[in-house]
Amino acid sequence: MNINTRKVLGYAFTYAVWIIVTIVTILPVYWMFVISARSRVELFNAPNLIISSFYTQNYTNIIYDRTFQSYMLNSVIVSTGNAVLVTVLALLATYALSRYDLVGKDNIFFTTLTQRMAPPAAFLLPLFLLYTQVFAFGEGRGRWDLYDTQIGLILLYCVFNLPFAIWLLKGIIDGIPYELDEAAYVDGATTSMVIRRIILPLAAPGLAVTLILSWVFAWNEYLLAATLTNFEARTITTGLAEFVTVTGTNWGEMAAVATLTLIPSLIVVAFAQRYLVAGLTFGAVKN
Amino acid sequence: MRKTRTGWLLLAPSMIILFVVGIVPFIYVLYVGFFDWNLFSASREMNFTGVDNYRQLVFDPLFLDALWVTIRFTFFAVVSQLIIGFFLAQMLLRDFPGKSFFRTIHTIPLMIAPIAIGAIWRLLTIPGFGPVPFLLDRWFDFDFNIGTNASQAFLAIVIMDIWHWTPFVTLTMLAGLSALPVEPREAALVDGANGWQVFRYITLPQMQPVVLTVLFIRIMDGLRTVDEINMLTNGGGPGTSTRTVGIHIFRVVFPQTDYGYGSAMSLLTLYLTIVACWFLFVSLTQVRRR
Numbered sequence: 001m002n003i004n005t006r007k008v009l010g011y012a013f014t015y016a017v018w019i020i021v022t023i024v025t026i027l028p029v030y031w032m033f034v035i036s037a038r039s040r041v042e043l044f045n046a047p048n049l050i051i052s053s054f055y056t057q058n059y060t061n062i063i064y065d066r067t068f069q070s071y072m073l074n075s076v077i078v079s080t081g082n083a084v085l086v087t088v089l090a091l092l093a094t095y096a097l098s099r100y101d102l103v104g105k106d107n108i109f110f111t112t113l114t115q116r117m118a119p120p121a122a123f124l125l126p127l128f129l130l131y132t133q134v135f136a137f138g139e140g141r142g143r144w145d146l147y148d149t150q151i152g153l154i155l156l157y158c159v160f161n162l163p164f165a166i167w168l169l170k171g172i173i174d175g176i177p178y179e180l181d182e183a184a185y186v187d188g189a190t191t192s193m194v195i196r197r198i199i200l201p202l203a204a205p206g207l208a209v210t211l212i213l214s215w216v217f218a219w220n221e222y223l224l225a226a227t228l229t230n231f232e233a234r235t236i237t238t239g240l241a242e243f244v245t246v247t248g249t250n251w252g253e254m255a256a257v258a259t260l261t262l263i264p265s266l267i268v269v270a271f272a273q274r275y276l277v278a279g280l281t282f283g284a285v286k287n
Numbered sequence: 288m289r290k291t292r293t294g295w296l297l298l299a300p301s302m303i304i305l306f307v308v309g310i311v312p313f314i315y316v317l318y319v320g321f322f323d324w325n326l327f328s329a330s331r332e333m334n335f336t337g338v339d340n341y342r343q344l345v346f347d348p349l350f351l352d353a354l355w356v357t358i359r360f361t362f363f364a365v366v367s368q369l370i371i372g373f374f375l376a377q378m379l380l381r382d383f384p385g386k387s388f389f390r391t392i393h394t395i396p397l398m399i400a401p402i403a404i405g406a407i408w409r410l411l412t413i414p415g416f417g418p419v420p421f422l423l424d425r426w427f428d429f430d431f432n433i434g435t436n437a438s439q440a441f442l443a444i445v446i447m448d449i450w451h452w453t454p455f456v457t458l459t460m461l462a463g464l465s466a467l468p469v470e471p472r473e474a475a476l477v478d479g480a481n482g483w484q485v486f487r488y489i490t491l492p493q494m495q496p497v498v499l500t501v502l503f504i505r506i507m508d509g510l511r512t513v514d515e516i517n518m519l520t521n522g523g524g525p526g527t528s529t530r531t532v533g534i535h536i537f538r539v540v541f542p543q544t545d546y547g548y549g550s551a552m553s554l555l556t557l558y559l560t561i562v563a564c565w566f567l568f569v570s571l572t573q574v575r576r577r
Binding site: 029032090092093095100102103126155163222262 | 291293294295296297298300301302304305307308309311312313315316319375378383385389390391392393394395396397398399400401402403406407408409410411413416417418421422450454458507510511513514517518521532533534536537540541546549550553554556557560561564
């Protein structure tokens with residue numbers, strides 16, 4: 001076997017593997033889309049990948065549904081609120097961790113990681129009790145607590161998003177030369193001016209990635225939202241789980257909701273793909 | 288370095304939020320775990336019972352069962368992901384036309400909401416008319432039903448997790464592999480080593496820190512998987528065959544409103560995770576130092 005045949009065989013093998021991987025990845029997602037385009041009757045035919053007629057009622061039923069509209073709106077408000085809050089707070093915190101000589105800052109930095117690693121299920125009960133019993137003000141009808149509120153979820157999602165954002169931004173802000181700050185301070189700039197005029201523009205791409213990924217993580221969250229909301233602040237992920245009931249599931253509409261839930265993720269994959277690895281490994285592995 | 292007071296001020300908002308939603312629940316759960324407390328029972332008072340909750344927990348067959356399911360699930364899923372991911376990363380090392388396309392498609396499952404992944408796999412495996420049971424029945428006359436067969440349901444959740452998280456392993460391994468120096472490998476090839484020897488004695492030892500980092504992150508995430516399994520097998524069915532600790536707390540303990548006992552279980556779960564975490568982390572740093 002000469003060197004050329006071996007090369008061709010090597011390429012053929014690589015392509016064969018990647019075509020299989022691509023099919024395995026796409027097919028389940030595509031199948032969900034197919035189901036979302038089928039009426040109840042068509043579902044029980046033999047599996048068939050071709051969408052011959054698009055049954056739009058699965059989508060219109062949901063989009064015009066009051067409950068679902070409020071779930072969707074809650075998801076958008078909670079994710080956006082959380083992503084903005086997290087990005088701003090993380091920018092300030094990372095600037096402090098990067099530029100100031102704080103006692104025990106390495107420990108602080110590291111403690112944030114352990115918070116990201118803790119199993120959320122272990123926090124369900126204490127958070128439920130805190131939200132309904134402890135962080136509650138007033139009595140009777142005027143009673144107000146964090147349970148079933150959007151602000152409750154926005155604060156809560158900081159538990160996993162804030163450590164993630166701090167770890168992602170730390171590397172970026174450490175990479176901005178300290179001499180730039182120094183020069184600005186010598187010229188009489190205040191800390192807030194340095195952050196706004198020097199750090200903000202230079203870290204903008206990193207901040208954008210932090211914002212987008214935090215947004216998606218908040219959008220995708222289910223367990224805490226399912227436990228700490230009841231009706232008012234329910235998000236789309238909890239809505240998706242509600243489709244599966246004991247009495248029977250409307251598969252077509254469930255697939256339609258899942259498809260709608262998926263769209264933001266696909267947009268992110270298209271735009272922030274390059275930063276995913278650094279983001280998901282807390283900068284432990286760079287690419 | 289600047290005045291530290293401003294630094295603390297900048298750090299304060301983040302620390303306060305993380306303290307309130309991250310540390311306070313932990314302290315609170317530690318406290319409640321020592322009481323017998325049920326808001327909906329005849330006496331709504333908290334009665335101090337010492338370590339009774341923990342004593343009960345150690346002999347709770349449901350909890351131990353869930354723990355065993357979680358460990359088995361994490362083991363099978365992570366091992367498979369590591370092998371497949373490493374292999375796929377090797378396949379992405381050299382350039383070929385269309386490489387970035389394949390990589391982008393491969394990344395999609397990582398960003399999908401876990402609950403939607405559960406829904407996707409549920410649609411594939413609905414007993415009767417989902418394509419997987421349907422085709423297995425038609426082609427091989429094989430009865431695949433995750434609603435009644437425990438081992439098939441377990442297999443289904445492992446395969447779903449492999450589908451979901453292998454891209455993560457591939458991408459991190461690829462990042463690690465591309466950062467390796469080429470010289471040792473080339474030198475070995477010149478000296479007449481074959482492909483397997485190069486892999487076994489050079490690439491693998493060089494990759495050890497990356498492999499351990501990936502292992503660490505994947506085990507942590509595997510141990511706390513709830514959403515997709517809950518969705519796929521409808522709360523860990525059939526029976527308790529796919530009920531992980533997270534699902535057990537979410538679907539069984541939480542609705543029972545036995546807060547003292549639930550707190551004890553939450554704390555023990557947290558403790559076990561931290562121990563596993565610490566154990567992995569120590570081995571990780573020791574390997575790094577060598």
